[in-house]
Amino acid sequence: MCLIVVGWRVHPDYPLVVAANRDEFYARPSTPIGRWPQAPQVIGGRDLEAGGTWLGIAEGGRFAAVTNVREPGMAKGTRSRGELTRNFLVTDLPPKHYADTIAYADYSGFNLLLADGDTLVYCSNRDGEPRALAPGVYGLSNHLLDSPWPKLLAARQAFSKALPGLPDTDAFFRILADEQIVADENLPNTGVPLAWERLLSAVFVKSETYGTRASTLTWLHRDGGVTIRERCFGPYGQPLQSSAISTGE
Known part of the structure; x- marks a missing residue:
């Protein structure tokens, strides 16, 4: 996952709203969103x-x-970062308690967002102690929370403007589909070759072997129900399928 924008307690009807793009090699096998067979209360890829x-x-x-x-x-x-999310979702530990149990040194660099309906916590093994977040709009890419990368700043601003339009989702998926490449003078310097910095500077990444595999929009209702919608893509951004799941309505 290479771009996440979160609205936490800023919408009167939806206390948690998340728009996210997952960037990955197309060859890595995965499933679209669905209820997990061993934990059917969880919905995700x-x-x-x-x-x-x-x-x-x-x-x-x-x-x-x-x-x-x-x-x-x-x-x-030595361990997969994906287990951090999986393990939290199938337990009932409060977010801060769970964050305190993580063996941070066992993982490559990560940023993790954890919520339970009452609290939203950010933790990272590259950014100090876990902390609860105040109401607001936050963004994550492949650096630290709210790092001022051009694509993150643009997506967060557009997300804030789109929030009042929920449950209409068109504006959010337009944000996640933005293919604009950032000018070289504004690119972050993350140590990868310039061609990769350019490719990865877009909100929606596409190439022959690597790119945005899924664009996901999910929100929590005041009554505890959730809605999650996802669009999946293949090489060069080819659309593959769309999925939608809602509960508690």
Whole structure:
């Protein structure tokens, strides 16, 4: 997952709203959103290679999403970051309590968002202690929370403007489909070759082998129900399928 924008307690009817793009190699096997066979209360995609997930939500507002930290040349962690989200979603630990149990040194660089309907917590093994977030709109890409990368700033601003339009989703999927490449002078310097910095500077990434695999929009209702909608893509951004699941309505 390479872009997540979250509205936390800023919409009068939907206390949690999340728009996210998952960027990954197309060859990595995964499933679209669905109820998990071993934990049917959870709705999300599943990584079939390592067994975790990049994003999931459960009725009542239990939510988790993860991004990696782009740091080429660093030693790889011994455990998959996708298990951080998976393990939280199938437990009932409060977000801060769960964050305190993580063996941070076992993982490559990550950012993790955890919610339970009452609290939204951000934690990272590259950014100090876990912390609860105040109401507001937040963004994550492949650095730290609210790092001022051009695509993140643009997506967060557009997300804030789109929030009053929910439950209409068109504006959010337009945000997630933005293919604009950032000018070289405004690119972050994350240690990857310039061609990759350019490719990854877009909100919606596409190429032959790597790109945005899924665009996901999910929100929590005041009554505890959830809605999640997803669009999946293949090489060069080819649309594959769309899915929608709602509970508690």
